[in-house]
Amino acid sequence: MKWAARHSEDEMVSFATLLAAAARGETLKRFRRAGDVVNKASSGFDPVTEADRAAEAAMRRLIEASYPQHGVTGEEYPDRPSDGSCCWSLDPIDGTRSFICGIPTWTTLIALLDEGSPVLGLIDAPALEELYVGHGSSALVLKQGEAARLETSDCSRVGQARLSTTDPFLFGGADAEAFERVRTLSRTVRYGHDAYAYARLAAGTIDLVVEAGLKPHDYNALIPVVRASGGVIGNWLGEDDFSDGKIVAAATAGLFQETVGLLRA
Amino acid sequence: MKWAARHSEDEMVSFATLLAAAARGETLKRFRRAGDVVNKASSGFDPVTEADRAAEAAMRRLIEASYPQHGVTGEEYPDRPSDGSCCWSLDPIDGTRSFICGIPTWTTLIALLDEGSPVLGLIDAPALEELYVGHGSSALVLKQGEAARLETSDCSRVGQARLSTTDPFLFGGADAEAFERVRTLSRTVRYGHDAYAYARLAAGTIDLVVEAGLKPHDYNALIPVVRASGGVIGNWLGEDDFSDGKIVAAATAGLFQETVGLLRA
Numbered sequence: 001m002k003w004a005a006r007h008s009e010d011e012m013v014s015f016a017t018l019l020a021a022a023a024r025g026e027t028l029k030r031f032r033r034a035g036d037v038v039n040k041a042s043s044g045f046d047p048v049t050e051a052d053r054a055a056e057a058a059m060r061r062l063i064e065a066s067y068p069q070h071g072v073t074g075e076e077y078p079d080r081p082s083d084g085s086c087c088w089s090l091d092p093i094d095g096t097r098s099f100i101c102g103i104p105t106w107t108t109l110i111a112l113l114d115e116g117s118p119v120l121g122l123i124d125a126p127a128l129e130e131l132y133v134g135h136g137s138s139a140l141v142l143k144q145g146e147a148a149r150l151e152t153s154d155c156s157r158v159g160q161a162r163l164s165t166t167d168p169f170l171f172g173g174a175d176a177e178a179f180e181r182v183r184t185l186s187r188t189v190r191y192g193h194d195a196y197a198y199a200r201l202a203a204g205t206i207d208l209v210v211e212a213g214l215k216p217h218d219y220n221a222l223i224p225v226v227r228a229s230g231g232v233i234g235n236w237l238g239e240d241d242f243s244d245g246k247i248v249a250a251a252t253a254g255l256f257q258e259t260v261g262l263l264r265a
Numbered sequence: 266m267k268w269a270a271r272h273s274e275d276e277m278v279s280f281a282t283l284l285a286a287a288a289r290g291e292t293l294k295r296f297r298r299a300g301d302v303v304n305k306a307s308s309g310f311d312p313v314t315e316a317d318r319a320a321e322a323a324m325r326r327l328i329e330a331s332y333p334q335h336g337v338t339g340e341e342y343p344d345r346p347s348d349g350s351c352c353w354s355l356d357p358i359d360g361t362r363s364f365i366c367g368i369p370t371w372t373t374l375i376a377l378l379d380e381g382s383p384v385l386g387l388i389d390a391p392a393l394e395e396l397y398v399g400h401g402s403s404a405l406v407l408k409q410g411e412a413a414r415l416e417t418s419d420c421s422r423v424g425q426a427r428l429s430t431t432d433p434f435l436f437g438g439a440d441a442e443a444f445e446r447v448r449t450l451s452r453t454v455r456y457g458h459d460a461y462a463y464a465r466l467a468a469g470t471i472d473l474v475v476e477a478g479l480k481p482h483d484y485n486a487l488i489p490v491v492r493a494s495g496g497v498i499g500n501w502l503g504e505d506d507f508s509d510g511k512i513v514a515a516a517t518a519g520l521f522q523e524t525v526g527l528l529r530a
Contacts, residue, residue: 101427190457
C-alpha cells in the first residue's frame with residue numbers, strides 16, 4: 001500500500017519537521033562544545049559524538065510514540081522493522097568531521113521510505129538555521145522562518161560546473177582516475193560539505209556532486225530533495241540504483257549524462 | 266610613530282568594525298544571487314564578483330573620509346600610500362569560490378598595519394553573523410550580538426590535529442610532498458575554508474592550518490587574530506616572515522614546531 005493512501009503528505013512533512021526539531025535540540029547545544037568523541041572504527045577516523053546518539057534516540061522515541069507501525073533504519077542503532085510500507089531513514093549528524101571542526105555545514109538527514117523508495121527527504125542544517133525539504137515536485141528551503149522554493153541551476157556542461165565532493169583522497173584506484181576526469185574539467189571544486197552540497201545543488205549554487213562510499217542513511221534523504229528541485233541523481237552508471245554508494249547528482253539531465261560519460265570513459 | 270600614540274586601540278577597533286559593516290552591506294545582498302562573475306586571470310578560475318569591488322570601494326570611502334592620512338592596500342584597487350605609520354589592508358571577499366558556490370564560510374578581511382606590521386585583525390563572516398577580532402592579547406568573536414573570548418585548543422601533536430587547507434591540489438612539487446607528510450599524520454582534514462579556518466583555529470575547533478600562495482591581503486588580518494587567541498603563526502620555516510605566502514598557523518607552540526619540522530624534513 002502506498003504511503004499517500006495511509007497518511008497525507010502534509011501530515012508526514014509536518015512530522016518529519018518535528019523529527020528535525022527533536023534532533024536539533026540534541027545536536028546544536030553540543031556543537032562547538034568539547035564533548036566525547038569515540039572512534040567508531042578502530043582504523044581510521046570515524047568519530048561518533050554524544051550528539052549523534054542522543055539525536056537519533058530522540059527521533060526514534062518520537063516515531064515509536066506517533067507511528068509505532070513504521071520501521072526505522074539509522075546510523076547509530078539497530079533497524080526496527082516496519083509492519084507496513086513506511087520506514088524512516090535517519091542520519092543524526094551527516095558531516096561529523098565538520099561538526100568536530102566547528103564548521104557549521106553539518107546536517108541531519110531524514111527520509112521517509114515507501115516500500116524501500118525515498119518519497120520525502122529533509123536536509124536540516126541546524127547551525128545555519130536552514131531546512132531543505134523535498135517530496136514529489138515540491139522543494140522548499142526554510143531559513144529563519146522564511147520559505148523559498150528550491151530550483152537547481154541550468155548548468156548543462158561539466159566545464160561550467162561548480163563541483164563538490166567529500167574528499168579527493170577517498171576515491172581508490174579506477175574511481176580516483178574517473179573522478180579526476182570530472183574534477184580537472186570542472187569550473188571549480190568544493191570539498192567536505194557532505195549532504196550540504198546536495199542542499200546547495202537543490203538551491204542552485206552548486207551544479208554537480210560526485211561521491212563514492214555513501215550508505216543508505218547518507219543518500220536516502222538527498223534523493224527526493226534533488227529530484228523535487230529539478231535535479232537528476234543516480235549512480236556512476238547513470239542508473240536509478242544507489243546500492244553501491246557511488247552517487248552523481250546534477251543540476252540538469254545534460255550535465256548528468258556528460259558526467260556519467262566521463263566517469264565511464 | 267606607533268599607532269597607539271596616535272589613536273586609541275578602542276577607536277581603531279570601533280572603526281574597523283564600521284568598515285566590516287560597510288563591506289557587509291555590499292556583500293550579503295549579493296550572496297546566493299546570480300551576479301556578474303568576471304575572470305580576473307585569463308587562465309584558471311579566479312572570479313571577482315561585483316560584491317568584491319563594491320565592498321572594497323565602500324571601505325575605502327570610509328577610510329578616506331575619516332582617516333585621510335592612512336594608507337590603504339586592497340585586493341581590487343591600487344594602493345594608496347600612507348603619510349604616517351598607519352595603513353589598512355583589505356580583502357573584501359576571501360573565499361570567492363565558496364561565495365559563488367553559496368557556501369557561507371567566505372569572509373571579509375580587515376587589518377591595520379603599523380609600520381608594515383599587522384596590529385589589529387578582523388575576520389568577518391557576514392553570512393554566518395560571526396565577527397572575529399584580535400589585537401594585542403585581546404581576541405573576541407561577536408556572534409548575533411553576543412561576545413565570547415577566543416582561545417586556541419591545547420592540541421600539541423600533529424597526530425591529534427584537525428588540519429585545514431585551501432585545496433590539496435594547489436601545492437606544487439616539493440610543497441605537495443611536504444604537505445602530504447603533515448596531512449597523512451593529522452587526525453582529520455578540512456578543505457576550502459580559506460580565512461574561516463584561521464577564525465575557527467582562534468576559536469579552538471581547528472588546530473592547524475597549512476597553506477601556500479597567500480598574498481598580504483589574505484594573511485595580514487589573520488596574524489593578530491591567531492596570536493591574540495594564543496596561537497602561533499609563521500612561515501613554513503617557522504619564521505615571522507610571511508612574504509613567500511607559505512603559512513603555518515597552530516593552536517600551540519609545540520604543534521607549530523612539529524609541523525615546521527615535518528614540512529622541512
